Amino acid sequence: MERLADRIILVWGVKRSLLAIAAGAFGVLALPPVGFFAAMFVSFTLLVWLIDGAAASPESSLAGRLWPAFATGWLFGFGYFVAGLWWLGHALLVDSDEFAWALPLAILGLPACLAIFYGLAAALARILWSDGMGRIAALAASFGLLEWVRSFIFTGFPWNAIGYAMMPMPVMMQSAHVIGTMGVTALSVFVFAAPALLGTRQGAKLGISLAAILFAAHLGYGAYILYLTPKPEALPEDKRPVIRLVQPAIDQSVKMDNDADREAIFETHLKLSTEAPREGGRKPDIIVWPETSIPFILTDNKDALTRIADTLDDDQILIAGAVRAEELGPGYPTRYYNSIYVIDGRGQIVAASDKVHLVPFGEYLPFEDMLNELGIQNVVEMPGGFSAAASRHLLELPSGLKFYPLVCYEIIFPDEMTGDIGQANAILNITNDSWFGSTPGPYQHFQQARVRAVETGLPLIRDANSGISAVVDARGEIVSGLKLDEIGFIDATLDGLEKNTGKPYPRQTYFWLTETLLMIIALISRRGFIFRPN
Template structure:
């Protein structure tokens, strides 16, 4: 028997062999992302899932999709264990249980998608529509994952193509369009019913050439233009241990470290990372503004992460995770996309006090307004993204459209020495590509980097070192199609393809 045919039988089998292949296929997607960057594995993974649910009923496809999702999230976000055990002080068994629960829960999202595919959408032998419809459903579940329960927009298919020709499509439709074309390509390559007929095979080959070759051509387009002179920047990576960050006995050391490292710099902008100042703004302003005044004498503007305490209209005190341009013309941004359990605790009245993980320092931040103005510094508008906010494509696009530079501050100490910080860096690169803007990315212990408008890293410093990164960034103006129209065009295409699948399924 033909080995390819044997493999297809195993992949399509409703038994345990097909489920194990799906589990392994999910893990292949993680290997397509940074730091591994074996991008063809993303195509293999998608093709295996597409073929794996080709002949299954709804219940079988639900289980198959869950196995695939389990492989993806178990391999891709296992660094959550570090946050829970090392920094959340949960015992190993409990940390493993909580991590497993998160992974198993997230796997339900692709499982639901494959169930819907098998139950209502799969259009039989219509190969072209099946490929397009499956890719559309893939993007739909990624859309869903970006907002459900505040969202977990991690491990999107399109990130595997940050350095491939498909990235040329990102300024048109964001990471989601790159992901759609990736999955469509994978399905098309695996769709034997098309390749067995000469005319359809020729059309499929032409489509693949157009998709990948078109991406290569689009990558050469300059969607935005420089404005003004380049700015010199200095990013301070102080490498403060997470376990000592909020320790009152360690605060003087932290502030002194930032002070001494900063006064040694000469730049237009100096950037400190997320919550670099571990003191509420009402108490820290004399220190921050004093630093800013001294730096202003040499033409330098200080930007820092800082917890901001304010009273609302009812007189209630609220604390926000903020970023501030210090000095005479102070401006600030309050983080809107908060990390569950790290910055706020869902079901707080029930969970507080149960274990130390639910009582982490500064886990009671309030959510900043959805609509906020860009930061103003050195005569330019900066789109502020605090840590987790960098991974939301639509959210970042709205801020970028009003700005000339992207600025991201983060504290990736929560990830430890895992692959998490490197995945986070790759997503930051995609935000720069989508918007056609440079990104200044400052972190506590890495990865601190400067990223140009095409997603290339122009400068970086090693993780887990105390150092300052020097370089230049180029403010840019103009809107990419993604900034102008957002996800609406791709969303319309997704809906049309899914409706087409429903129509054909009912007809036949």
């Protein structure tokens, strides 16, 4: 290990750049659909050794001294985000004649921007760099901080935060309920980077021991929650509401075509909703359709509401994604919202919720006037794009159940789990991942949705046009689900759905406590008091 570490520390030029990119790209194996979390041990061990060798002239300015570390972190991040987000380009191929030109921006441009956060993390860590365990703590604290910043700055995009690599299965997700995804991210970097101490020997015994304790605690807590903690009491099986998730797997290119296709799409959803329950099961009480599943403005189509009423029994409820239009009066443009409707058995809209956190360049165009002059349009065809709702509110069903509504990628934001979520019975997430085809994107999206269930302590009801649709309990375990691109439906019940099982943990407080402890270790090590060799 020492010989290997020395070679990597001393590597220079093009080889150094390629190695940093490869180290980041290799770490993507830890993410869905592969989920080989051990890949991150290789990635961060290499990153530590590369930063060890990221030296500059002592006469350089502060920026000059930090530049080699920033460049190393940026290259690492570029490899990580290209390998982890290349599938975003698939959305542009749905209408390739219009958007193929933007493929390089999606596949290379966005990763180049996101990699800046990892470059800053490496540079910040370099300020507190030392010989022993302290540099591992500095790197962990810096990544935790910059991943947190990435979750909100410029509307935020915390997709594939490093912590998800440490949460490939429910037994490894439970820590997120206490310290949140960003807390798991910070401690994960410490654990993943710890093997680097074996190559330089300084602080190896203490650092490896602490990393092993953290990893054991992570697994042990998960096992305790899953196997030793009783689940909340629930109503008898025949008293629980049956939830049907409809997954039609409509190709996105078809959804964008003519009126005849829209009518066929609507009929497909109605047909799957009326299918008889399998194996003598009970009829569904709640039927869920995915994002924008109603392919026209519902309030302008009274016949559609009548057909929904004819499809549903009087005691059934339909929850469906649709585009909602809001007329502001003569002389004002119509506003469009990406919405969720709750429709009762009489065809009446009894509740609705609009999407709050829109996708830049997908649902709205930043700097619209300027970019329109350059010929740049939204990926989603909508005059003026979508409008964002001012706030989020619970969807209350006639039965009294309350769902916390999240449309599409809103589910990836831990900080979106606020407001009246404490009164919710479950998280409701509808999405349309058919934009991304059979790529890693839908698998990554689903994992992040499961982690939100664990963080909040609430079950998750997730319906996707092409998958992955599933009912997930509050511990991240799949109750029932449909595979990617599978056409059909599932009927499922949830333990304790009628109760609010969420537990209000001060996750942000624990995250900042974790950051503070890591920074203290880094500072003390930097000053040479402890954690350094004699």
